[in-house]
Amino acid sequence: MKSADWDRLARDFEAETCDITREESADTVARFVAAVPLPAKPVLVDLGCGIGSFIARFGMRFHAIYGVEFAPRIIARARARCGDEVNWLASDIPWAAKTIGRVAHLTVCMNVITQATAAARGRLWRSLADVTKMRGHALVVVPSLESEEMVVALSRQEPEWRKGGLVRRDGVWQKHFRREELADVLASHGFRVTRIAKAHYPWSIEGLRETKGRRANRPWDWIALARKT
Numbered sequence: 001m002k003s004a005d006w007d008r009l010a011r012d013f014e015a016e017t018c019d020i021t022r023e024e025s026a027d028t029v030a031r032f033v034a035a036v037p038l039p040a041k042p043v044l045v046d047l048g049c050g051i052g053s054f055i056a057r058f059g060m061r062f063h064a065i066y067g068v069e070f071a072p073r074i075i076a077r078a079r080a081r082c083g084d085e086v087n088w089l090a091s092d093i094p095w096a097a098k099t100i101g102r103v104a105h106l107t108v109c110m111n112v113i114t115q116a117t118a119a120a121r122g123r124l125w126r127s128l129a130d131v132t133k134m135r136g137h138a139l140v141v142v143p144s145l146e147s148e149e150m151v152v153a154l155s156r157q158e159p160e161w162r163k164g165g166l167v168r169r170d171g172v173w174q175k176h177f178r179r180e181e182l183a184d185v186l187a188s189h190g191f192r193v194t195r196i197a198k199a200h201y202p203w204s205i206e207g208l209r210e211t212k213g214r215r216a217n218r219p220w221d222w223i224a225l226a227r228k229t
């Protein structure tokens with residue numbers, strides 16, 4: 001999706017997107033953040049920060065924060081919410097990464113690297129590596145292909161899949177990852193995965209009612225914590 005397409009969702013961002021910091025049910029994001037060793041003056045970079053949910057919740061742990069987001073109305077909401085102490089960059093991630101440089105002790109990139117082409121995703125994986133300090137960490141969330149398969153099997157929907165983990169959502173092809181694939185792509189960009197888990201979100205996000213049976217088996221994104229080696 002282009003920045004203009006994202007911008008159209010700005011007003012109803014919470015309803016239209018899966019904001020995993022807000023939606024996930026087992027506090028996995030908080031546990032992963034707590035596992036990151038931080039120095040005295042830690043720097044956070046949030047690539048594709050949306051309306052700033054991660055920064056609003058965890059930003060107080062950091063000495064300096066960069067929020068990158070290319071949709072103007074969405075970043076305006078993030079700024080209104082989190083304030084002017086954050087360094088806001090209203091730009092495409094690769095361009096912002098060059099401006100920011102290798103400063104991050106923690107780089108966050110949640111549900112952003114979902115582009116349909118490997119080339120477009122590659123630019124973003126490289127940006128993640130470019131802004132993260134050596135021995136710094138990346139916290140990455142991506143849609144899970146295994147979860148999508150479970151949802152399709154349970155809901156008996158006609159799957160809209162293409163080879164290579166592409167799933168059609170609201171008319172847009174989105175890349176979904178298998179667990180091993182996420183670990184592999186991080187490794188190929190110089191990261192070693194230290195933790196990987198399911199970040200569960202409510203069935204309502206998949207347009208399905210949460211029955212008693214389904215509650216124990218919610219859909220999920222993959223969340224990975226990886227160290228730059």
Ligand SMILES: C[S@@+](CC[C@H](N)C(=O)[O-])C[C@H]1O[C@@H](n2cnc3c(N)ncnc32)[C@H](O)[C@@H]1O
Pocket residue numbers: 003006007017018019020021047048049050051053068069070071074091092093094109110111112
């Ligand atoms: C699904 S939302 C996730 C937002 C946030 N990370 C979260 O977890 O709530 C994806 C966000 O990434 C932004 N985005 C996507 N591609 C981008 C790019 N190339 N450069 C900057 N922002 C981008 C979109 O505008 C959107 O706000």
